[in-house]
Amino acid sequence: MDLCRLTIHEAADLLKKREVSSVELTEAVLHQVEAVDGKVNALVTVTADLALDQARRADERIKRGDATPLTGIPGVLKDNLCTRGIRTTCSSRMLADFVPPYNATVVEKLLGQGMVIIGKANLDEFAMGSSNEHSAFFLTRNPWNTDCVAGGSSGGPAVAVATDETLFALGSDTGGSIRLPASFCNVVGLKPTYGRVSRYGLVAFASSLDQIGPLTKDVTDAATVMNVIAGHDERDSTSLPHPLPDYSSSLVPDIKGMRIGVPREFFVAGMQQGVVDQINAAIALLEGLGAVIDRDASLPSIRYGLAAYYIIGPCEASANLARYDGVKYGYSAPDADSMWDAMEKTKERGFGAEVKRRLMLGTYALSAGYYDAYYLKALKVRTLIRQEFEGAFDKYDALVTPTSPTVPFKIGERLDDPVQMYLADVCTLPVNIAGVPAISVPAGFVDGLPVGLQLIGKPLGEETLLRIAFTYEQATGWHRKKPAVASISI
Amino acid sequence: MTYETVIGLEVHAQLLTRSKMYCACAADYAAAAPNTRVCPVCLGLPGALPVINKRAIEFVMMTALALNCTIPEHTKFDRKNYPYPDLMKGYQISQYDAPIGINGWLAIDVNGEEKRIGINRVHMEEDVAKLLHRTTPLGESSTLIDVNRSGVPLMEIVSEPDVRSAEEARQYLIKLRSILQYLGVSTGNMEEGSFRCDANVSIRPAGSEEYMTKVEVKNMNSFKSVYRALEYEAARQRKVASEGGRLVQETRGWLEDKGVTQSQRSKEHAHDYRYFPEPDLPPLVLSRTWVTKTEAGLPELPDSRRNRFMSEYGLPLYDARLLTNSKSLADYYEATIQMCMEKPDLRKAKTICNWLLGDFARLLNLEDIEVQESKVSPAQLDEFVGLIDKDVISGPASKKVFEEMFKTGKPPGEIAKEQGLTQIGDASAIEEVVRQVIASNAQAVIDFKAGKEQAAKFLVGQVMKATRGRANPQMVGEILQRELEGE
Numbered sequence: 001m002d003l004c005r006l007t008i009h010e011a012a013d014l015l016k017k018r019e020v021s022s023v024e025l026t027e028a029v030l031h032q033v034e035a036v037d038g039k040v041n042a043l044v045t046v047t048a049d050l051a052l053d054q055a056r057r058a059d060e061r062i063k064r065g066d067a068t069p070l071t072g073i074p075g076v077l078k079d080n081l082c083t084r085g086i087r088t089t090c091s092s093r094m095l096a097d098f099v100p101p102y103n104a105t106v107v108e109k110l111l112g113q114g115m116v117i118i119g120k121a122n123l124d125e126f127a128m129g130s131s132n133e134h135s136a137f138f139l140t141r142n143p144w145n146t147d148c149v150a151g152g153s154s155g156g157p158a159v160a161v162a163t164d165e166t167l168f169a170l171g172s173d174t175g176g177s178i179r180l181p182a183s184f185c186n187v188v189g190l191k192p193t194y195g196r197v198s199r200y201g202l203v204a205f206a207s208s209l210d211q212i213g214p215l216t217k218d219v220t221d222a223a224t225v226m227n228v229i230a231g232h233d234e235r236d237s238t239s240l241p242h243p244l245p246d247y248s249s250s251l252v253p254d255i256k257g258m259r260i261g262v263p264r265e266f267f268v269a270g271m272q273q274g275v276v277d278q279i280n281a282a283i284a285l286l287e288g289l290g291a292v293i294d295r296d297a298s299l300p301s302i303r304y305g306l307a308a309y310y311i312i313g314p315c316e317a318s319a320n321l322a323r324y325d326g327v328k329y330g331y332s333a334p335d336a337d338s339m340w341d342a343m344e345k346t347k348e349r350g351f352g353a354e355v356k357r358r359l360m361l362g363t364y365a366l367s368a369g370y371y372d373a374y375y376l377k378a379l380k381v382r383t384l385i386r387q388e389f390e391g392a393f394d395k396y397d398a399l400v401t402p403t404s405p406t407v408p409f410k411i412g413e414r415l416d417d418p419v420q421m422y423l424a425d426v427c428t429l430p431v432n433i434a435g436v437p438a439i440s441v442p443a444g445f446v447d448g449l450p451v452g453l454q455l456i457g458k459p460l461g462e463e464t465l466l467r468i469a470f471t472y473e474q475a476t477g478w479h480r481k482k483p484a485v486a487s488i489s490i
Numbered sequence: 491m492t493y494e495t496v497i498g499l500e501v502h503a504q505l506l507t508r509s510k511m512y513c514a515c516a517a518d519y520a521a522a523a524p525n526t527r528v529c530p531v532c533l534g535l536p537g538a539l540p541v542i543n544k545r546a547i548e549f550v551m552m553t554a555l556a557l558n559c560t561i562p563e564h565t566k567f568d569r570k571n572y573p574y575p576d577l578m579k580g581y582q583i584s585q586y587d588a589p590i591g592i593n594g595w596l597a598i599d600v601n602g603e604e605k606r607i608g609i610n611r612v613h614m615e616e617d618v619a620k621l622l623h624r625t626t627p628l629g630e631s632s633t634l635i636d637v638n639r640s641g642v643p644l645m646e647i648v649s650e651p652d653v654r655s656a657e658e659a660r661q662y663l664i665k666l667r668s669i670l671q672y673l674g675v676s677t678g679n680m681e682e683g684s685f686r687c688d689a690n691v692s693i694r695p696a697g698s699e700e701y702m703t704k705v706e707v708k709n710m711n712s713f714k715s716v717y718r719a720l721e722y723e724a725a726r727q728r729k730v731a732s733e734g735g736r737l738v739q740e741t742r743g744w745l746e747d748k749g750v751t752q753s754q755r756s757k758e759h760a761h762d763y764r765y766f767p768e769p770d771l772p773p774l775v776l777s778r779t780w781v782t783k784t785e786a787g788l789p790e791l792p793d794s795r796r797n798r799f800m801s802e803y804g805l806p807l808y809d810a811r812l813l814t815n816s817k818s819l820a821d822y823y824e825a826t827i828q829m830c831m832e833k834p835d836l837r838k839a840k841t842i843c844n845w846l847l848g849d850f851a852r853l854l855n856l857e858d859i860e861v862q863e864s865k866v867s868p869a870q871l872d873e874f875v876g877l878i879d880k881d882v883i884s885g886p887a888s889k890k891v892f893e894e895m896f897k898t899g900k901p902p903g904e905i906a907k908e909q910g911l912t913q914i915g916d917a918s919a920i921e922e923v924v925r926q927v928i929a930s931n932a933q934a935v936i937d938f939k940a941g942k943e944q945a946a947k948f949l950v951g952q953v954m955k956a957t958r959g960r961a962n963p964q965m966v967g968e969i970l971q972r973e974l975e976g977e
Contacts, residue, residue: 082537095536102530104537203536208769236539237771316769319569322580323534327635339633343573366571366764375766 003028004164005482008221011167012069015062022062022072025167026055026116029074032486033118033165039485040141040150042159044079044089046119054116061114069224071114076166078157079120080127081212082201083107086117090203091135091156092125094324094331094350104201105236106170106212106229113228118166121156125352126321127177127205129153130424133415134354141411142184143483144449148408151181151424157215158185163486168225169215174205175309176403176428178213179440183403183452186442186481188469189215190222191428193459194435195240198233204320206313207238209432218479219441219470223247226462242460250463251470256290258468259396261297266401266427274446279402282443282453282472286400289471297399299392301384305430306422308385311365311378312433317355318362324350357418382433389434393458398468401427403440403452431456439465442478450478493693493731495724496701497653498610501666503645503676504617504684505549511616511643512540512583519638520682532641534578539770542567546614546643547590547774549675551784553645554591554612556669556791561781565590567614567768572761575633576618578640586765589613590776596649596669597793598661599811607662608650617642645676651690651701656720660713663687664815668792671817680712687716692737693727702737707751709743719744723751795820803827804836809843818861819846825868830875841875849889853896865899874902886959887911914961917969920953923961924969927952938974946970 003011003025014020030048037043051074058072077083080090082100084107089095103111111117124134132140132155140155142148143163150159154171158181161169171178173191182189190213197212204210214225226247233239262283267276287293326332326346333345351359365374392399404424414421431438436459443453453472457465473479510517513531530538547565554561568586594609619640625631647666653659667678667685678685692704707723710716723742730737741760742751790798792814799810799820814820826842850871854864874895877883883891883906894905906912914920927949928935934952937945946967953966 080537082535088536090536098536100530100535100537102535102538199537200539201537204770206769235541237541238539238769315766318764319571319579319581319766322571322573323536323578325573325575325580327575328533328578329535339575343575363764366766368762368764371764371766 002164004032004167006167007217008069008073008167008224011073012071015072016067018062022055022058022116023052025072026051026074026118029118029164029166032163036163036486037165039146040143040159040163041138042121042140042156042163042165043076043119044091044122044137044156045087047086047117050086051116051118054114058114058116068113068228070110070228072116074116074118074167075110076118076121076157076160076169077107078123078154078169078171080123080172080203080205081107081170082203083117083120086120088120088203089137090126091123091137092351092355093136095203096136096331098330100201102201105198105233107201109228110170118160121154121160121169123156123177124153125355126203126317127153127172127174127210128317128354128358130176130180130421131409131411131414132156132181133411134352136352139411142408142449143485144186145408146485147410148449149184149411151184151404151408153177153181154189154215155181158182158187158189161185161187161215161217162483164482167217168221170212170225170229171215172202172205172210172212173428173432174209174211174313175432176425178215179403179428179438179452179454180424182215182440183454184408184450186450186479186483187215187217188219188222188439188441188473188479189213190226190439190462190465191431191437192226192230192462193240193437194432195238196230196437196460196462198231198236198239200233200235204316206316207320208316209309209313211432219439219466219473220248220251222439222469223251223466240460245463247462247466250466252467253471253474254290255286255468255471258291258398258464260286260291260293260468261392261396261399262293262295263297263299263302263392263399263401265299265302268405268423268426270423271402271405272407272446275402275404275406275451278444278446278451279400279453283400285475286468286472289475291468294396297392297396299385299388299430301381301388302430304381305385305433306426308378308381309425309429309433310361310422311374312382314358314362315366315375315378316362318359318366321351321355321359326350354418385430386434389436389456389458393461397457397464398461399456401454401456403427403454407446407449407451427454435459437462437465439469441469441473442481443476444478445481491732492696493728494696494698495654495720496651496692496694496704497655497659497720498651498690498704499649499653499659499662500688500690501647501663502686503647503670503678505546505643505645505675506677507543507545507549507643509543510641511543511546511614512641515641517642519642522638524634524636524638527638528640532578533637534580534640540583540768542771542774543643548784549643549673550590550612550614550645551776551781552673552788553647553670553675554594555781555785555788556673557591557594557596557609557612557647559591559594559609559612561591561776562588563776563778564588564773565776566773567771568765569768570615571764574618575635576621576640578619578637582615582618583768583771584615585613588773596662596665598658598665600658600661605658607652607658610648610650612645612647615644615646616640617644651692656717656724659689659720660717663713663716665792668815668817672789672791672795674789683711689716689720689723691720691723691727693724693731703739705737705739705751706741707744708741708754709745711746715744715746718749719751722749726751792817803839803843805840805843809840809847812847813843816861819851822846822861822868826871826875829868829872838875838879841878842871845871845875845892849892850896853893864896866895870895870899870901877902877906881913881915881962882906883911884913884959884962887913910958910960912960914957915965917965920957920961920965920969921973923953923956924966924973927956928973935974
């Protein structure tokens with residue numbers, strides 16, 4: 001048995017029965033990292049010593065009989081989640097040596113459960129990107145075809161899960177950054193309702209859109225991680241006070257009578273036929289499982305989603321990233337001849353091209369005289385999209401769409417065309433604009449590359465999503481398919 | 491052409507909350523070692539998020555209510571973007587278009603008439619870190635940052651352009667500071683920077699209703715410098731206008747030692763703050779129950795206390811205003827009054843007021859200390875006034891006793907006794923001195939008998955001199971009269 005292949009629930013079971021120890025599990029995972037990561041580059045930092053130390057302590061805890069479902073379970077964190085004493089780079093030159101003095105709330109919660117941190121995973125710089133090609137350090141490759149992109153921005157976390165370099169990962173999702181790479185790598189990715197998981201300690205990209213969520217090997221694990229990371233946090237004023245359900249209890253393989261809408265606007269022009277076929281097959285399957293499908297649902301304002309997203313996101317980012325001026329922490333240009341020169345040179349060299357593009361966009365859109373034409377208009381679109389989602393959820397328990405219009409594309413293919421790149425998120429970003437939850441689950445393959453099915457729920461409708469996703473997963477088993485690169489015998 | 495001065499004032503006041511505006515760090519940064527009142531939030535570390543200090547919102551609401559503002563149902567926060575090393579996040583969390591208070595007014599006294607200065611808005615923001623510029627003896631300069639002040643709650647109070655002179659501006663600031671002190675929301679200390687004022691100054695032809703090019707004046711660090719800077723700036727603008735020059739919209743800094751304002755930044759170089767709603771803080775509902783409760787809890791404010799002092803203690807308007815302008819002085823006054831007045835004694839109330847506004851205020855000023863720091867307790871002041879009332883000390887001696895009491899904090903009775911300043915009210919003792927004076931001033935006695943009033947005054951003076959001012963002057967007069975007539 002290769003321990004690194006286990007899911008959280010399988011491993012927890014073995015740990016609980018004391019058939020394996022967390023140290024053995026962690027060693028197996030670290031071994032896999034050594035064997036595989038050179039081929040896919042998922043991790044920016046590997047914390048092997050820390051992991052083994054945490055594993056030993058987890059074993060003690062298990063011995064004491066006070067284990068939780070995550071005690072002793074190895075996981076990786078997207079490198080925009082602050083970890084005390086472990087550098088948190090955001091895959092940017094700007095923060096290449098930044099070591100936070102504090103833990104993000106989610107990290108604190110996971111550590112409290114006895115999780116083992118394997119390392120920090122690669123992302124598009126400051127989470128801005130859809131392919132992981134915008135990491136300032138290196139490119140994370142798709143394990144199903146290493147000439148293809150992993151998806152972004154949580155490419156590192158998705159690939160780490162897909163290649164068994166971890167049992168699970170946390171990512172962040174601003175416009176699809178969990179779901180798109182989950183789809184591209186054949187893993188499960190959940191973006192919770194805005195405010196369901198505390199953002200405290202998540203390095204901000206677009207504060208009103210960012211949300212932390214799990215990337216896991218199956219739906220059951222997604223529920224397990226949600227049980228730990230979700231909940232109100234008084235350090236995040238946008239976090240929701242609503243009581244926390246037990247997400248695991250929604251893992252019931254029964255969707256009979258559930259009303260599911262298929263909004264036609266998500267089937268955009270230029271969508272790959274193979275993807276359309278897979279998604280239609282998935283919809284037919286859901287129908288076969290007893291769901292009531294409406295293939296004629298509509299959210300007409302979705303077509304303005306991309307435009308609104310590329311105003312709101314960059315505007316917020318232009319303020320969020322202003323703090324990186326070389327004065328307090330992070331990269332600081334050493335050869336400046338004045339304060340202003342230092343700040344300018346720091347930003348010029350510390351940020352990569354895509355980050356600069358978005359900062360310029362946001363700064364421009366917020367400038368005097370443009371606010372009403374851009375930001376205010378984008379907020380109006382946001383309101384419309386929210387209302388349309390609300391209207392849809394009067395009729396449906398969930399919406400089903402493709403996660404991405406295409407399967408993973410070739411590395412470099414879209415780098416020179418930002419708009420083509422941005423289109424990768426066209427199905428996912430309306431979800432962030434509306435603040436609702438969505439999950440991407442493996443839904444088959446086209447030419448050996450994975451397709452993801454996106455299920456969208458109403459605010460705080462994670463339980464419904466988990467239930468449908470679980471039912472679908474049980475009926476298909478696509479998630480059990482593993483990329484060849486991960487199974488290189490050691 | 492005659493011109494009218496038009497001034498609008500922007501005041502920033504630090505709030506006396508225990509913790510900072512958006513984090514739990516202690517807000518009393520002044521006495522703390524540099525960078526010891528900091529956390530990820532006020533340091534602006536990546537990933538940190540702000541949480542609103544409810545007490546600070548309450549303080550701003552109290553101020554807005556005291557300034558007769560309307561409190562809207564909703565308020566929200568906005569990011570004000572500008573780069574500077576003292577601004578940890580690269581933006582300040584402020585309020586742009588939904589402040590906590592709007593459309594209020596504050597009354598000042600202009601030549602005996604009440605004048606209302608409109609209050610445009612009262613809103614909430616946060617202070618920035620402190621930059622400390624250093625130069626070594628070798629001429630190398632560097633800048634250090636103390637982040638303790640970053641995130642300290644700051645309230646901004648913006649007036650309408652209703653102020654017409656430097657003196658009105660001064661009155662406005664005194665009144666505003668007084669209100670903040672009464673509310674207990676700010677120390678209002680301008681020298682320490684917890685109460686700061688910027689002014690927008692313009693001139694316009696008398697009688698015109700239009701607003702002309704305005705100049706923002708900054709760097710005024712005391713009431714006196716506000717007065718001087720505004721006087722200067724209004725005169726400067728008049729001079730430019732009368733010489734046919736053109737005024738430009740700009741920011742000018744007041745140079746205290748040179749007594750002039752100097753251009754800092756023209757309109758073209760003004761910041762574009764790119765305000766937008768703060769996504770990390772949801773809009774805040776200012777519930778009517780919250781507002782009503784806050785309003786009901788407002789303490790007595792300077793104007794009503796002034797009126798009460800006039801009706802209750804019979805003080806004239808002038809005295810009542812001076813006393814109540816300073817909350818601590820007014821508190822001190824009432825503490826003293828309560829000790830000595832079981833039943834209303836308006837004469838005594840006025841005597842106490844005179845001492846407080848006279849010698850007490852003068853000595854506080856001389857020593858540069860606050861009322862609370864004085865060594866004289868209300869109980870001692872009560873005893874002191876009692877000594878005068880009972881003729882134990884005389885007018886001239888009382889001044890000396892008061893000064894000694896202020897210096898040492900000793901009880902006034904003890905001081906008077908020690909220094910031999912008690913009044914001689916013993917008739918036989920005075921008679922003896924009177925007789926000696928009559929005996930050694932034969933000419934004056936003759937003059938007196940010839941009906942010269944001057945002579946009587948001279949003789950009284952001689953008696954007072956012989957007793958070193960301690961004899962009760964009234965008794966001296968009576969005894970002298972009797973002795974002379976008896977001769």
